[in-house]
Amino acid sequence: MKTLVLEEPGKFNYTDTPFDTTLQPDEALLKVHRIGICGTDYHAYSGNQPFFSYPRILGHELGVEVLEVGSAVDHVKVGDKCSVEPYQNAQLDHAVRRGFTNCGENISVFGVHQDGGMREYIKMPAKYLHKSATLDYDALALVEPLGIGCHAVNRARVQADDTVLVVGAGPIGLATVQFATATGARTVVMDVNEDRLKFAKTVLPIDGTVVAARDETLAQLRAQFDGDLPTVVFDATGNRHSMSKALEYAAPAGRIVFIGLFQGDFSFHDPYFHKKELTLMASRNALPSDFKQIIRMMEEGKIDTRAWITHRSSFENMVDEFERWLKPESQVIKAVVSL
Structure with a gap:
């Protein structure tokens, strides 16, 4: 599987990594189609992102396709296009029990505290997927930054x-x-x-x-x-x-x-x-209800993100482009990578 790893500050490495497609009942197997690049990615590359360790697979602003679902998954199906909610809580700590999943004491952000979406395929609990019948992968990749x-x-x-x-x-x-x-x-x-x-x-x-x-x-x-x-x-x-x-x-x-x-x-x-x-x-991260609100507003035409994407790259060329995106003169608003 094609994978891009941030080995250390300032050093990306393209590699092939093994991938186990076996799913737990609550999981979904996903094909990554779009990756939005955000400030967290730039900070990690520059070596000044807090609560971060290397090596790390970046990528948490994602537009994905559902390839397979576990036996207990019923709210998404094969072929659905989805945005990914990257704020994962394995423990039901006090904040999570109260509904504050955006700031759980033991939160693990996909692509920040754990390996993310700069690779061909990922799998995760399907509860973190938010589908749309009409939005394209570009729009779905921008749902997470809009959520902030x-x-x-x-x-x-x-x-x-x-x-x-x-x-x-x-x-x-x-x-x-x-x-x-x-x-x-x-x-x-x-x-x-x-x-x-x-x-x-x-x-x-x-x-x-x-x-x-x-x-x-x-x-x-x-x-x-x-x-x-x-x-x-x-x-x-x-x-x-x-x-x-x-x-x-x-x-x-x-x-x-x-x-x-x-x-x-x-x-x-x-x-x-x-x-x-x-x-x-x-204000930190976003809630599941925020994702639902954003997708609904985008589907209704109340939000149009097409002008936001000022820079694009293929997955294979991203490393060369990334250095340029860091420079203020590039005037990047949002860069998006296609797989």
């Missing part, structure tokens, strides 16, 4: 009368924008990269943009909301300085949601936090 934004918006309970600022116009920020605008909330995007802001205005129905890292940033932000500050701020940068600014950007009684992960300690001025009576949240 979807979960964040659902967690913040954004309503139509909210005003929303999304900081960071990368894939996760854009996914967050997608679901914030779907609620009817007035939504503005902030980034230091003006090209990404232009892209956001082209592909999404946003209400405005703000260029960060300028003296007039706060004034620009208030101008977007008729003199007010946003009631909900999502930070998708994972940048400590950007995250600290979120307290300044949020309106009194507002909510702040950190989606991006910063590898270090984060602090803020507590009196300022209390003065505004802010609510601070983290």
Whole structure:
């Protein structure tokens, strides 16, 4: 079986690996057709992904075909096209028992903590498959990254009368924008990269943009909301300085949601936090219900991800392309690999 292994930071290796097709009653055998490349993959390649070990087969944004199912599987069948929910919990710990499968104490993310989908075939418990009768493999591979934004918006309970600022116009920020605008909330995007802001205005129905890292940033932000500050701020940068600014950007009684992960300690001025009576949240991964919501919205035409895929590669050529995708001048929004 053709397999691509990240042996160590900066070193991919194409190889043939044995594969046991024997299924447990609850499992499905899958053919991988599309692999989306995300920030986690880039970080792992660069050697700065937390909770990670080498060697590892990457790949958790997947569009797959069901080839065979175990005797106990009844919600998917041979030939179904599916998206993969990569957040697996072998233990029913306290969080999982309460329904928080996205942040179980013993969670194992497919393609991160365990070997993933950069290979021809995989098998897994079928409960992690979400099928669609109409979506193609490109769209199905993008359901997982959309799930990060979807979960964040659902967690913040954004309503139509909210005003929303999304900081960071990368894939996760854009996914967050997608679901914030779907609620009817007035939504503005902030980034230091003006090209990404232009892209956001082209592909999404946003209400405005703000260029960060300028003296007039706060004034620009208030101008977007008729003199007010946003009631909900999502930070998708994972940048400590950007995250600290979120307290300044949020309106009194507002909510702040950190989606991006910063590898270090984060602090803020507590009196300022209390003065505004802010609510601070983290958002991690996505829930099964988020996957179902996204697929339904995509099938209904409420989400169109075609413009998101800016770069493509075959599986055989991916290693050569990967180095280029890491460079800011490549202007990658989402790269997709075909098998």
